[in-house]
Amino acid sequence: xxxxxxxxxxxxxxxxxxxxxxxxxxxxxxxxxxxxxxxxxxxxxxxxxxxxxxxxxxxxxxxxxxxxxxxxxxxxxxxxxxxxxxxxxxxxxxxxxxxxxxxxxxxxxxxxxxxxxxxxxxxxxxxxxxxxxxxxxxxxxxxxxxxxxxxx
Amino acid sequence: xxxxxxxxxxxxxxxxxxxxxxxxxxxxxxxxxxxxxxxxxxxxxxxxxxxxxxxxxxxxxxxxxxxxxxxxxxxxxxxxxxxxxxxxxxxxxxxxxxxxxxxxxxxxxxxxxxxxxxxxxxxxxxxxxxxxxxxxxxxxxxxxxxxxxxxxxxxxxxxxxxxxxxxxxxxxxxxxxxxxxxxxxxxxxxxxxxxxxxxxxxxxxxxxxxxxxxxxxxxxxxxxxxxxxxxxxxxxxxxxxxxxxxxxxxxxxxxxxxxxxxxxxxxxxxxxxxxxxxxxxxxxxxxxxxxxxxxxxxxxxxxxxxxxxxxxxxxxxxxxxxxxxxxxxxxxxxxxxxxxxxxxxxxxxxxxxxxxxxxxxxxxxxxxxxxxxxxxxxxxxxxxxxxxxxxxxxxxxxxxxxxxxxxxxxxxxxxxxxxxxxxxxxxxxxxxxxxxxxxxxxxxxxxxxxxxxxxxxxxxxxxxxxxxxxxxxxxxxxxxxxxxxxxxxxxxxxxxxxx
Numbered sequence: 001x002x003x004x005x006x007x008x009x010x011x012x013x014x015x016x017x018x019x020x021x022x023x024x025x026x027x028x029x030x031x032x033x034x035x036x037x038x039x040x041x042x043x044x045x046x047x048x049x050x051x052x053x054x055x056x057x058x059x060x061x062x063x064x065x066x067x068x069x070x071x072x073x074x075x076x077x078x079x080x081x082x083x084x085x086x087x088x089x090x091x092x093x094x095x096x097x098x099x100x101x102x103x104x105x106x107x108x109x110x111x112x113x114x115x116x117x118x119x120x121x122x123x124x125x126x127x128x129x130x131x132x133x134x135x136x137x138x139x140x141x142x143x144x145x146x147x148x149x150x151x152x
Numbered sequence: 153x154x155x156x157x158x159x160x161x162x163x164x165x166x167x168x169x170x171x172x173x174x175x176x177x178x179x180x181x182x183x184x185x186x187x188x189x190x191x192x193x194x195x196x197x198x199x200x201x202x203x204x205x206x207x208x209x210x211x212x213x214x215x216x217x218x219x220x221x222x223x224x225x226x227x228x229x230x231x232x233x234x235x236x237x238x239x240x241x242x243x244x245x246x247x248x249x250x251x252x253x254x255x256x257x258x259x260x261x262x263x264x265x266x267x268x269x270x271x272x273x274x275x276x277x278x279x280x281x282x283x284x285x286x287x288x289x290x291x292x293x294x295x296x297x298x299x300x301x302x303x304x305x306x307x308x309x310x311x312x313x314x315x316x317x318x319x320x321x322x323x324x325x326x327x328x329x330x331x332x333x334x335x336x337x338x339x340x341x342x343x344x345x346x347x348x349x350x351x352x353x354x355x356x357x358x359x360x361x362x363x364x365x366x367x368x369x370x371x372x373x374x375x376x377x378x379x380x381x382x383x384x385x386x387x388x389x390x391x392x393x394x395x396x397x398x399x400x401x402x403x404x405x406x407x408x409x410x411x412x413x414x415x416x417x418x419x420x421x422x423x424x425x426x427x428x429x430x431x432x433x434x435x436x437x438x439x440x441x442x443x444x445x446x447x448x449x450x451x452x453x454x455x456x457x458x459x460x461x462x463x464x465x466x467x468x469x470x471x472x473x474x475x476x477x478x479x480x481x482x483x484x485x486x487x488x489x490x491x492x493x494x495x496x497x498x499x500x501x502x503x504x505x506x507x508x509x510x511x512x513x514x515x516x517x518x519x520x521x522x523x524x525x526x527x528x529x530x531x532x533x534x535x536x537x538x539x540x541x542x543x544x545x546x547x548x549x550x551x552x553x554x555x556x557x558x559x560x561x562x563x564x565x566x567x568x569x570x571x572x573x574x575x576x577x578x579x580x581x582x583x584x585x586x587x588x589x590x591x592x593x594x595x596x597x598x599x600x601x602x603x604x605x606x607x608x609x610x611x612x613x614x615x616x617x618x619x620x621x622x623x624x625x626x627x628x629x630x631x632x633x634x635x636x637x638x639x640x641x642x643x644x645x646x647x648x649x650x651x
Contacts, residue, residue, distance in 0.1 A: 011322070014585045018325045021446045025332050025347070032344050038615030042346055045603040046332070049172040053328040059399035060321050066648050073583045077375040084581070085374050085552060086573055092556040093569035101557070108556055109549040115377040127546060131553050145561050 004065075011064035018057030025050035073116050081115040088112040100148035101140060106132040157283070160512045164303075168520050172213050178219035179519045184224020185528050188231070189536045190547065191238045191376065194369050197551075199487050200361040200558035210509045211495035215488060216517040221519070222484050223275060223467045226427065227525045230267045230460055231536050235260060238376075242368070242590070243427040243463040246435045250448060250455030257451055261394035266405055267460045268529040272522055274413045274461035279518040279642060280467025281417050282475075285553065286504065286511070290476040292503040298608035298621050303629035305479060305598045305605070308424030309591075310633045315419075315429045318541030318588040320640050325585055330595025331602070341607065353567040362559045362568040362598060364483045366575025367582070367589040369555050371549050374580070390533055397453075405457035408438050412461030420466030422472045423481040424594055427466040431459035468518060475503055475511055481502045482590075486597045527599055 005012065011068045025046060035041030064070065088111035095104035109131045113124040155531045167173050177345040187198045190357060198221050205213035229241030234251035247267065254263040295306075313323035336347045337357035348354040397405070412434040419430040438458045439448045448455050470481045476497030480486040489499045497510070529536075559572045582589050623625050 010585050011319075014322060014325065014407070014587060017585075018329070021329060021332070029649065030348060032339075032346060033342070036615065037610055040547045040607045041609060042344035046335050046346060049328050049331045049335070050239070050597075053325065056325045056328060057320065060325060063321060063441070063644065063648075067644075070586070073586045076584055077371070077580060078378055081374050083378045085370070085377070086576075088549075088552055088578075089556060089569055089573045092553075092560075093566045093573075096556075096560060096564055096569075105553045105556070109553050112377075112549040112552040114548070117378060124549075128500065129551060131550050135553055135557060139201070139557055139561070142206075145200075145204055145557075147268050147561070148566065 007066075007069035008064045010070045015057045015061035016066065018060065019054050022050045022053030022057060041133045084115040085112050088115075096147070098151065100150040101136050102150045105135045110127060124149065159515065160508060161283070162263060162332070163509060164512030164514075164516030165519075167212060167509050168216070171368040172210075173216060173513065173517060174520065176209070176213040176217040177220050177517045177521045178524055180220020181224035181227075181524045181528065184221040184226075185525065185536065186226035186246075186539070188225035188228025188240045188472050189539055190551075191232050191236075191240050193240065193374065194365070194372075195484055196221055196361060196364045196487070197369055197555050198225075198557045199484065200365070200562055201554065203361075203487065203491060204561050205252030206491055207494055209609065211492060211497060212507075212513045215510065215514055216521075218488055218491060219514060219517070220472075220521050223464065223521065224525060226464050226467045226530075227268065227271045227529055229463075230271075230456075231264065231529075231533070233542055234261075234263045234267065235537065235540055236458075243431055243466075244433045244460075245428075246459045247456055248453050249435070250450070253449070253451035254453070254456065260388035261390040262397055262401065262453075263456055264390065265395035265530060266397060266401070266457050268526055270405070270409045270412065270457040270460035271464040271529075272526050273409050274416055274464035275468055275518065275522045275525075277413045278417050278420065278465035279522070280420075281465075281514060282468050283512075283515045283519070285421075286472050287474045289472065290504050292502040293477050296477070296501070296625070297619075297623070298605040298612060299623050299626040300461075300629070301477070301479070302602060302605040302609055303620060303626040303633075304477070305423060305602050306586055307629040307633040308422060308479075308481070309594060309598060310636055311422055312330070312424035312426075312594055314592055314636045314640050315425055315433070316588050316591055317432060318586060318591075319427065322587050323591040324581075326589070326592040327595035330592040330597075331599030332517055333363070333592075334596045334599030335603070340604070347634075351567070353565065354561075357600075358596075359559065359565070359568040359571055360483060360486055360597065361562050363575050364593055365555050365559055366572045367579040367593060369551075370572065371579040371583055373551050373555070376544060378549050390537060392531065395533075401453055401524065405453050408434075408454040408458035409461040411437060412458035413465040415458075416462030416465030417469045419462075419471045420469035422462065423477075423479045424598070426470055426482050427463045428590065430462040430466045430599065434458045434462035447646070470512070474499070474516075476501060478503070480597055483593045483597055577613070 017090060029043045029046035032043030033041035056104040090106040092104045092108040106128045110124055110128040136149050140147055140149055183198055199218055225241050226243055229244035230247045232238045232240040233244040233247040234255050237248050237252040239245040239248055251263045309327050311325055314320045316323045332525050336354055338345055338355045416430040419425040438454045439445050470485055473479045473481050474485045480489050579589055620635040
């Protein structure tokens with residue numbers, strides 16, 4: 001890969017993604033009736049937007065090759081933070097329906113605490129328990145949100 | 153509802169000063185300040201958590217409270233910008249540029265005070281414009297056909313892309329992506345399921361709250377998780393005396409506040425653009441007008457006053473298109489309209505004439521709420537400074553819980569949590585590739601309305617494009633949009649030729 005392309009990678013990746021997504025949407029909306037301009041079917045507008053996206057992607061690729069180098073955005077989060085908070089969200093999703101708010105919030109908060117540099121387990125457990133209790137008190141008993149509190 | 157402005161104002165204050173009106177307004181601005189002060193926990197998450205409970209209260213008070221959160225957060229957002237160099241909300245990013253240097257040179261109190269004054273001035277004048285302009289605009293909008301709606305929204309999206317903080321072309325890509333995401337769900341006209349991947353959970357479309365929290369809330373929380381204990385610039389108490397500006401400082405910030413208000417009010421009222429753009433533009437304007445532009449970035453008081461006034465004016469005038477046309481200018485306004493629809497109030501030009509107590513009560517509550525906010529942000533500022541001292545590693549897991557509960561509570565859907573997670577990852581990707589997620593969200597919000605009006609316009613005209621050009625208002629939006637695109641492509645070509 002030559003330097004000219006490498007220095008413009010952020011925009012070129014973006015352009016490629018736009019073209020890819022647009023093409024996918026174009027193909028996927030092929031199964032919906034397009035209708036006519038006078039009486040549009042469900043497929044007309046999606047195809048219009050998909051075509052627009054592909055064109056914009058091509059335009060972005062062309063202009064980025066013509067303009068100066070670009071950089072990737074800074075502030076990239078640590079992979080471990082992403083994974084831990086992702087695991088926290090997933091466990092909330094898995095627990096909330098069957099087991100209720102208390103365990104769901106407890107596990108989500110407990111997992112999330114380790115996304116920072118914190119390694120103090122007892123403090124994490126305490127924070128998770130307090131948050132779960134507070135959430136139940138505020139959202140279920142205070143605001144009357146329709147949620148189960150705890151079930152096995 | 154054809155009563156005079158005075159009658160309407162009396163009606164409005166009757167609602168806003170009632171016990172319930174005061175209660176919900178105070179609750180809203182207090183919560184708004186808290187979420188504004190804490191970086192990472194956005195307005196969207198709070199609105200999402202409170203949305204289900206507003207189904208049980210009168211829609212007027214529901215909207216008063218939710219709006220209070222919105223403009224309260226616009227006040228509170230600058231506190232962390234000034235003291236920690238961390239913007240509490242996206243609209244206070246620009247305040248870090250001069251607010252933090254001011255704080256570092258021992259003027260934290262002054263910066264906070266000027267922010268509160270600028271916010272108050274911007275808000276109040278914005279609220280006046282809302283009161284004066286909305287009704288005439290709604291009257292004009294009564295004659296809007298689908299062509300005008302389509303062109304206005306298309307213009308809004310183009311203006312937002314061209315003026316956004318990122319590259320215009322990349323923002324247009326985001327708009328189209330957002331519109332594609334907005335298509336997900338059942339087509340209202342034909343009942344066809346589009347882009348639902350065979351999942352019935354997606355028939356109602358993707359959750360706006362999940363997408364918004366995913367794109368903005370999660371990346372902020374995740375990237376902040378590893379942040380060490382930040383150095384607060386001041387450890388002393390901020391005394392009232394240290395907050396008061398000198399005569400020279402008053403003079404230096406008066407005109408910037410006015411200009412900021414004007415810029416903010418204009419961009420706030422345009423559907424699509426709004427507070428963030430207004431803060432950047434008003435900062436740039438002040439820097440250009442200043443006789444000493446080198447002071448900017450090193451603690452210039454104008455650099456705090458103007459953007460803060462702009463930001464808060466924009467928040468108020470954002471209600472103009474929402475209340476007069478039924479077009480939400482941003483995701484928060486889309487939620488506000490959603491709440492109204494739950495109560496059977498159909499957004500559009502007849503909202504005010506059908507529900508005068510709602511609109512005028514809301515306007516009056518802005519006045520009341522802004523007075524509350526000045527109290528919260530000037531005498532009680534020490535409270536927020538203390539809140540900011542709570543270590544972030546204790547706060548962000550709690551925010552994760554709030555985001556989860558907020559997204560889930562909107563429609564008790566587990567799928568929404570996974571949507572949140574996926575869009576969190578997309579949000580991180582967009583930051584790395586330098587795409588602006590705000591324009592994606594705008595495309596998502598306006599996309600379905602654009603499709604609806606485009607289809608209707610085409611049915612009405614029998615497949616002809618002529619009415620878009622023949623109808624004067626529609627043609628004006630078309631011209632304005634085309635002019636913006638031409639100007640920006642012209643600028644790009646000039647640069648390319650020179651290079």
